Each structure stands twice: as structure tokens, then as C-alpha cells.
Amino acid sequence: MAMKALDIYKHLPKTNCKRCGYPPTCLAFAMKLAIGKADIEACPGPRPPRYEDPPRRG
Numbered sequence: 001m002a003m004k005a006l007d008i009y010k011h012l013p014k015t016n017c018k019r020c021g022y023p024p025t026c027l028a029f030a031m032k033l034a035i036g037k038a039d040i041e042a043c044p045g046p047r048p049p050r051y052e053d054p055p056r057r058g
Contacts (some may be wrong), residue, residue: 005034013045020044 009030020042023027032038 003034005031008033012043015042017044 005027009027012026012030014026016023018024020029020038022032022038022042026043026045029038029043033040046050
């Protein structure tokens with residue numbers, strides 16, 4: 001099942017930086033992604049979560 005534009009939008013940075021080439025907003029980019037007219041790699045924002053080791057005590 002394909003993701004809907006609003007589901008995709010939730011994972012975007014929402015900075016409206018336009019570096020993806022789809023101005024004016026991240027929502028416009030999400031809409032293009034949802035219909036297969038854009039590639040997620042164009043967005044410099046979404047990255048997998050980074051897990052860090054907790055600080056060591058001692």
C-alpha cells in the first residue's frame with residue numbers, strides 16, 4: 001500500500017528549504033513523492049534515527 005502525502009510529510013524536516021527542487025514547501029514535495037514524481041534522496045532532511053550510547057557514569 002502506497003503512503004499518502006500527509007504520512008510522508010510527517011517524516012520530512014518541514015523546513016521548506018527548497019533544496020529538494022520542489023518549492024514552495026515540504027508538503028508539495030511529499031505530494032510529489034506520493035504520486036511517484038520525486039525521489040526521497042532529493043531531500044537533505046530525512047535520515048534514519050541515530051542511536052547513541054548513553055553517557056557513561058563513573
